[in-house]
Amino acid sequence: MKKQIYSLIQYEESVATMEAGADNIGLVPMQKGGVPAHRVPIDRVHKIFDEAKRRGVTTVAIMLTNDPEEMLELAEEVQSDILHIAGDGYDATPEFAKRLKEVAPDTKLMQAVLVDNESAIQRAKNFAPFVDFILLDSGLAPDTGIGASGLTHDWNIDARIVEEVDVPVIEAGGLGPDNVAEAIAKIKPYGVDSLTKTSIKYDGGNMEKDIEKVRLFCQRADEAAEKLGL
Numbered sequence: 001m002k003k004q005i006y007s008l009i010q011y012e013e014s015v016a017t018m019e020a021g022a023d024n025i026g027l028v029p030m031q032k033g034g035v036p037a038h039r040v041p042i043d044r045v046h047k048i049f050d051e052a053k054r055r056g057v058t059t060v061a062i063m064l065t066n067d068p069e070e071m072l073e074l075a076e077e078v079q080s081d082i083l084h085i086a087g088d089g090y091d092a093t094p095e096f097a098k099r100l101k102e103v104a105p106d107t108k109l110m111q112a113v114l115v116d117n118e119s120a121i122q123r124a125k126n127f128a129p130f131v132d133f134i135l136l137d138s139g140l141a142p143d144t145g146i147g148a149s150g151l152t153h154d155w156n157i158d159a160r161i162v163e164e165v166d167v168p169v170i171e172a173g174g175l176g177p178d179n180v181a182e183a184i185a186k187i188k189p190y191g192v193d194s195l196t197k198t199s200i201k202y203d204g205g206n207m208e209k210d211i212e213k214v215r216l217f218c219q220r221a222d223e224a225a226e227k228l229g230l
């Protein structure tokens with residue numbers, strides 16, 4: 001079971017998050033979209049990703065911009081293991097996947113799917129032929145306009161997507177140490193993601209990882225997966 005932890009900002013918390021058991025670490029490289037306080041300057045992105053690669057931890061560059069040209073420029077610059085399209089105004093296309101391979105041949109593509117109703121199943125199926133991962137996420141948060149809501153959604157829909165779509169699924173949206181085991185048992189995903197419930201949030205969108213909660217999240221996810229033979 002892959003444990004994906006978002007959204008890192010500082011180098012020290014990134015190292016502590018890796019040491020607490022994260023398999024994937026994600027951050028928002030400096031770009032036009034998203035919460036200003038979450039964006040990471042490019043020199044720091046390189047420092048964090050270099051350390052992750054040294055440790056064998058998977059790096060994820062989160063795209064909150066809705067401009068595909070900006071995404072491709074960032075992909076070329078950071079060469080992350082995964083590029084995660086999380087914006088609410090642009091979805092990956094076969095053409096985008098092809099261009100991504102040209103600028104960053106080793107970067108895999110992950111597309112977020114908003115699980116608001118059963119139409120999410122067909123939307124996930126439509127992405128399957130050209131993306132490497134699907135991330136199932138909750139609805140729009142009032143302060144960010146997308147994801148990072150700390151809210152769960154209808155896990156019955158997610159379980160159907162895992163069964164019916166032939167792409168590894170990362171489950172996101174409101175997961176924390178309290179409910180990650182239940183989510184794994186119900187959905188049986190390839191991986192689980194946490195932002196809000198493993199972070200300490202301050203005014204103005206500032207936040208830092210709560211390392212004890214990251215550790216508990218990873219431990220409980222591993223225990224649940226082992227129990228289920230996943």
Ligand SMILES: O=C(O)c1ccccc1NCC(=O)[C@H](O)[C@H](O)COP(=O)(O)O
Nearest residue numbers: 006007038147148149150173174195196
């Ligand atoms: O990662 C961010 O900083 C971020 C900021 C604003 C919107 C989305 C963002 N990340 C995308 C994600 O995939 C989140 O990890 C996902 O929405 C889960 O978040 P949460 O429900 O807070 O655990």
